[in-house]
Amino acid sequence: MRLDGIPLWDGTEFRGPVDLTWEPDRITGVTPAATARHGDLCVLPGLVDTHVHLVGYAGPGTPPDFATWPLTTTRDEQVLHGAAHAQRAMRHGVTTLRDLAGDEAQIALRRVFDAGVLPGPRIQVHGVVGMTAGHNDLFVPPAFPIRKPTADGPDECRKLVRTWARAGMDGIKLTTSGGVLSIGDKNVWRNYTRDEIKAVVDEAHALGMLVASHAHSEDGIRVAVEEGVDSIEHGTLMSKDLAETLAARRTPVAPTLLINEAIADGRVPVTDEARAKAAELVATRDVLLAQAAALGVRFVLGTDANGHHVRFGDQLAEVVHMTRILGLDAESALRAATSDAADSIGMPVGRVTPGLGADLVVLRGRPWERIEDLATENIVAVVSRGRVVAGRLP
Template sequence: MHRLSSPTTLVGVDVWDGHDHLGPHEVTWGPHGSGSAPDAVVTELGAVGPSAAFAGLSLIPGLIDTHVHLIGNAGGAASGFLTWPLVTPPTEQVLHGLAHARRALAGGVTTLRDLSADEVQFSLARAVEAGLVEAPRLLAHGMVSMTGGHGDMFVPPGVDPRLRKPTADGVDACRALVRAHARAGATGIKIATSGGLLSDGDKPSWRNHTTAEIDAIVDEAHALGLLVAAHAHTDEGIRIALRAGVDSLEHATQLDGVLAGEVVEAGLPVAPTLLINDAIADGSVPVTAEQQEAARALVVDRDAGFRAAADAGVDFVLGTDANGFHVRFGDQMAELRRMGEVLGWSAARVLEAGTSRAAVAIGRGARAGSESAKPGSGSGSGSGSTVVSASGGPVLGRIAVGAAADFVLLRGRPWLDVDALDPANIVAVVARGRVVAGSLPTA
């Protein structure tokens, strides 16, 4: 993958900027920064008349999936979800992770956040940043799990201990594992404040870590500038995560209108992971009877609770829990459409969940007070200065001067009709300023 060497301009394309429909605009993007990493930002954005070349097409920001698991068999196998990582060396796993990432890219996803990363994902993320491979931007969170916790139980108990992922028991060990992940290249930390569905022998109701251990993990992560994402299915798990001061909630399956006020007050984004829990509950993917029963018990009141939470102002964002086995990479638009159904949202609000709001959730939205962060502020021209996110890189999930040049050109108006959010409608995907799928029309 090579750096973008010269500016590119689209004239008269209909733009939705991550917050608002701007109408036909001239959009120019060009190289940004120095070094080997291929990147580009929007340098000019101004209103013009519509172009016949883009009739019926729209330009939206690239999608951001805030919760995935890249490492798994990308070959389409229908079995072996738990055993495949145990019999596949890391050198081979990284190739499957890249295949998954590229499928997401072709589906309009230009940024992924892996929430159970180790040296495989850290290595892949560095290769992406260095421009060695073509894939979405990759943020990788290392997991801190206790012995017998949700993260630990993806490896069956009889497996050689040398094949198990690292765990942490006790306050000092929890701090040490956070530090080890940070040293290895993690961009964040994941914890579990409840049990899970797919880990072997796990139960959603089980506590994970003590209060003191969780406090140590969150404190150490924040001291190192790392966001903390909390896996929490149950209402108790949600309360534990809220009390600990985490930065996002993953699943939050028992969230309801009562808990919603606390989540809104804390300003926490929630990734609802609808498709995967639906699939486990209805048995449309390979799961055990126990897993299906546990999922059914969790989702029976989920939709009504989520709708009440959405009405209360909870900031749900795109997070699929895609692993290539239960949810495919490339299903992100289907997840967004399902969010619209469950949450009762307009098409525009659904689209925000997968772009500008998802960017804020992962620390890549505009800094507070930035003009570029405000709705309707994307028009105008500029010299290419960067709109900086809270993490220091170009803003994602927006089409604005200085924001990252990550776009999807597709047929239809997805901010008016959520059904237009379909990979079949994609005409081109641009990531870091380069066309990585399809092609851009020419006048």
């Protein structure tokens, strides 16, 4: 397939009009165009969201209760909701997703999409290693007997990492602080001792898996950084010295901006407890994260989209919001959502260059100049794995 004479922003910079060719699933040619066409359109790489949760309610209207829906919905039905979320993201230009609380359901989706059984985006899946009474464990009410796996002590932590590796996980998500939506939790609560964190990181790296650390608090961020995790998720209360360390190491940080604001403002159905925790974080977050961006911290697109509090398809709005909260310019925000996000999780996408995966978004406007042009209503066509999955090519 081909597009001739279309303006290209290639994941790092504007290249002017190009003749672009691809096949499933590889970009085959990018050459300067002899004739410029499609002057009001452009083509970008498909976006990469490094932090999502595919299994959540995907139906219309107000979502059901976030805490009870997973407990009252069969796993078979949950998988179908996850597929719907993934496909919705893909149709809105987000062609790579990393699920950071996955199990066999998300692995099944990854395999089905990779095999072409169903059209779908590229997916990575990370299994959670969390302690008893930690952030991940506290999504389930105390008396409910069916619980997600937990691990306590360095040996159990190593075993759970190995169990997830056997299941086919791409990586590990580690909790080093409390969270917002977990029940009865506190953001400042310590999750894991240093020895347990060290064991998780050591074992995951030995098995070739990246470690993403959920961390809101300064202490949670600090211990994760000191023990060598590969990314920080949220990073909300990042101090100046931590920002300097993260910038020097080029450790990616997914700031998950919209979800915390929506919870804090009560724009989505949440408990009073969750709203109060989010409001406390947001009250000091903006100054700290803008400071971190100015110091050179490597922010990447990560939304925490789950269908309940952030919809799949809202990723474009998150990129725009990164310019407002973090102070990024338009091109830096686009890189954070394409080439840099792809590099941070080791995926061969995020750039429009020969040999990489053929994930493309045809868009009206010039989002590298006016970030507001990056909007779902401006999408003309989406190409995922070399095939048109939304709209029509010009």
